[in-house]
Amino acid sequence: MTPTQLRADIYHILDEVLATGMPVEIERHGKILRIVRAEPPPGDRLGALVRRDGVVRGDPEELVHLDWTSEWRP
Numbered sequence: 001m002t003p004t005q006l007r008a009d010i011y012h013i014l015d016e017v018l019a020t021g022m023p024v025e026i027e028r029h030g031k032i033l034r035i036v037r038a039e040p041p042p043g044d045r046l047g048a049l050v051r052r053d054g055v056v057r058g059d060p061e062e063l064v065h066l067d068w069t070s071e072w073r074p
Contacts, residue, residue: 001026 006013006026014035017024023036056063 003028 001013001024003026006024013024016022017035017037021037023034026033026035
């Protein structure tokens with residue numbers, strides 16, 4: 001792919017790389033540039049977590065007023 005082809009449809013090309021994971025190569029001045037989807041580095045457990053919505057069951061405001069002082073032991 002040439003830089004001109006990339007520029008003509010960059011958002012579609014970037015979306016394809018994200019969706020498929022297949023890199024795109026661009027040739028510029030006889031050199032190859034590659035657009036790839038970045039994966040979390042091995043061992044990056046935080047980066048591999050899946051975001052979940054709605055994990056608090058009930059009223060979140062009740063959590064603010066919880067008192068654990070009777071349970072705490074120094």
